[in-house]
Amino acid sequence: MGDVKLFRTWSSPFALRIVWALKLKGIESETIYEDLANKSSLLLEYNPVYKKVPVLLHNGKPICESLVILEYIDETWNTIARFLPEDPLDRATERFWAKFNDEQVTSSVFHAYVSQGVEQEEAKGPALKHLDTVENQLRGKKFFSGETFGFLDLVFGWIANYLEILEETGGIQLLDKQRFPLISAWKENFCNIGVIKENWPDREKLITKFRLLREHSISVAAAEGK
Ligand SMILES: N[C@@H](CCC(=O)N[C@@H](CS)C(=O)NCC(=O)O)C(=O)O
Known part of the structure; x- marks a missing residue:
């Protein structure tokens, strides 16, 4: 190794x-x-x-x-627990969605998170729209890669835990079970995997950290007159 x-x-x-x-x-x-x-x-x-x-x-x-x-x-380490599929088209598709997550979903959610009042309501729109797209990726599937856990589950993994920390510390509701039944079901499957649940950072520490991070982002934006 x-x-x-x-x-x-x-x-x-x-x-x-x-x-x-x-x-x-x-x-x-x-x-x-x-x-x-x-x-x-x-x-x-x-x-x-x-x-x-x-x-x-x-x-x-x-x-x-x-x-x-x-x-x-x-x-x-390609002999154990492959994350990406073998087929080049399937691999390309997974890379596409990984890029979509990192370039679109995380930034729109974060923007909504660090906004306030009317601006936050407006910023929720693009974040929810991106989450709708993520929801659609789970149609007919248990995990993002299909029946078994894979690369995209690692990529979208933040949605299973960090998102509720952002909701709690940002006064914002995004992952509604009615609107996102598939993400909600995936979240449970994902969090039930031993390695996943055993390695989450401490929830209370994350709450404190994100509260400070949000306050800091808001005061920097205010100082810059945004
Ligand atoms: N695109 C990068 C993002 C990594 C990232 O944003 N890391 C943050 C911590 S969550 C960091 O190191 N920030 C330090 C900085 O921005 O100066 C990746 O996927 O690795």
Whole structure:
């Protein structure tokens, strides 16, 4: 397996994808916890472009960006628990939805989360529309990849837990069971997987962290006159 190290923070949903992936494949790794307010020189050396976590270090070589890391793990340890399907078209489709999640869904939800009042009501529109699209991806399926858990479940995994933290700390309701019955059912299936439920960050700590994060984002936006 070689030497595997993961640079992460305890709360990063992007890093959590990698924690799950390593555990699901049974890959032993060392964890290096970063303080993003005071990034280590190693993090800056290994991810000089984005300076973000997660970074996976395999035999001294860094791999950055969580979606890239997930694919690297899947290809390198390819005999156990494959995440991506074999068929090139199916693989391309899963990559498309992963990109949609990271570029559209997360940003629209986050925008609604850090907004207030009328602006928040308006920002809910695009977030809900994106979640409708995600809901449609689950039609006739137990997991995003079909009957079995796969790559897209790791990608959309944040919806199963972080979203309710955002709802609670942002005074916003998005994942209504009536409107999103398939996401709600998937959430239960997903959270019942041992590796998933055993590795969620502490809920109370997340609430405190996200409350502060939201207050900070709102005061920065106010100072900038937004
Ligand atoms: N696209 C990146 C996003 C990673 C990301 O945003 N990481 C955050 C923590 S959740 C970070 O390291 N932020 C530090 C910064 O922005 O300076 C990925 O998928 O890995």
